[in-house]
Amino acid sequence: MITHNPKSPLFRFDGNKDYADIPFKNELTPPNLTVELWVLQIEKYKYSAATLPLISTTEQQELGYTLGEYNAATGLQMIFQVDTLTERYPLFVKTPLPLNVWTHFAGTYDQKSQISCFYINGELLQTYNFANTHYNPLKPQTPATSNILRLGALVKKSKDGKNLVFCEFNGYMDEVRIWDVVRTQQQIQETINQELTGKEPNLVGYWRFSNLSDNKVPDLTGKGLDGIIIKNDNPVTPIPKTQTFEADLCSQAGVNFTNTFAQEVSFKISASGTWKPASWGELTPGGWPGFEYQSQMKYPNNTSFALLVVDVETKTVLGELGSEITLVLKPSQTITFVVNDVPISEGYTDGYKDNTGNISITCTALIP
Structure with missing residues (x-):
């Protein structure tokens, strides 16, 4: 059975300018890539003609990769996208992000074959050969925000240098994993219900959102890719006990x-x-x-x-x-x-x- 059942309280992204940032390192944008995470959405995505980036390495969505939900004219659908400086290469699954149920998502990109795959709960739902994509993420420009790993929101800089937060996620995330290898469907299914040690081969980043302290999200691989929770000043009302x-x-x-x-x-x-x-x-x-x-x-x-x-x-x-x-x-x-x-x-x-x-x-x- 495909399910996620955390035993400890998790950080709640409240849909009001909450997000998590993991400072850029080259390991976060490998040429061969697998992105995995569990998601429980509390409130339906409300922005039109825009992407809710559950996880993204690109502030302007011009470089890197994004996994999230896209509000298209035909309705909400899931998206896994790789980007270059000149093009975006989205892979869509025409199903919305479910409400009030834990769902597992995984996206892969193979640089040699240029094939992207999108999995939901371990099942391959979409694949495509993006010929001539040449996805090869570049180092960030100054300031170093272009390839920051961000979870839960789209953030852009205003002309005066302030962060403008859009497309916020309302719910929970857990078991976020970045690999520098294209994992097979069998490999994804084998560990979908398991907590990892952080020492698995090809695992370059691994974060859980339980029992956090000081707004820090530790990287469980031990590579120092620790994240920071950015919270608004008006936290969500707790669920009554x-x-x-x-x-x-x-x-x-x-x-x-x-x-x-x-x-x-x-x-x-x-x-x-x-x-x-x-x-x-x-x-x-x-x-x-x-x-x-x-x-x-x-x-x-x-x-x-x-x-x-x-x-x-x-x-x-x-x-x-x-x-x-x-x-x-x-x-x-x-x-x-x-x-x-x-x-x-x-x-x-x-x-x-x-x-x-x-x-x-x-x-x-x-x-x-």
Whole structure:
């Protein structure tokens, strides 16, 4: 299974002039190239006719390479592009950067064959032979910003020398890797779910965005290609650790809750209140054990009229809220809270429609 499941909190690019800079060294722009990173986007890219550079070595997009999302007239699509002083050579995959799910991207360029390849979650989705590209990055001009490795934004200099920040990314990145070799699909797939040691052959730069201190992003290869986080003065509002909301007692679909943290999180979950199914007496979230029509329930193997926690993707019941429970949710994992009532079926009316009362649900993230 292709997935990214960080165990530690990550730096959040908040879409408001946050980005990361890694000062230029020749190793960052090798003639033969593989770029890899994991991305979780929180908010849809908003700029029109422009590229959101998730990772780029070119301030003016005139030299080097860029991997990101392009807002074309036909819609959002992913792009891996190599540039020379005179031309741009983009490779497009006509799919937008997904929201609220970790996605792995990799782009490769082979100087000898002049072939570019674009992979998403380890699958080759686009390849092209850019004949006569002669991609061979040059050293930066003065000041040394032309080939700086930048993540999360497009930054240009104004006439008075100030940084103008555009096309900002809103979300998380992790496991950013630069190689001076064209990795094969098999090689990409073999390490896609693994943390590296930093000592792998041909690995020239490697950065994680967890547990950062002093705005420094250390290069885990030990080559000294450390990055710096550039943050705005108004950081994003943190995700609340505790959320309380009402159950939808009249809905077979229930009400959803998603782990919006970038890492795996344990949640303490409880429910309170009373409600009535049809004309029967008041019930708690624990339901009605021993109900005689148990077999007619939406989930016949669980307590009748109990408030259930169900995984949206697998449809598996994860627990009953007759008492407080603790669940571990992966990043972007969604659960739904639904009462175990009689659904619409042959010979039965919708048992949910006549429910009355109120049940409050509280989810608390058990993180520092």
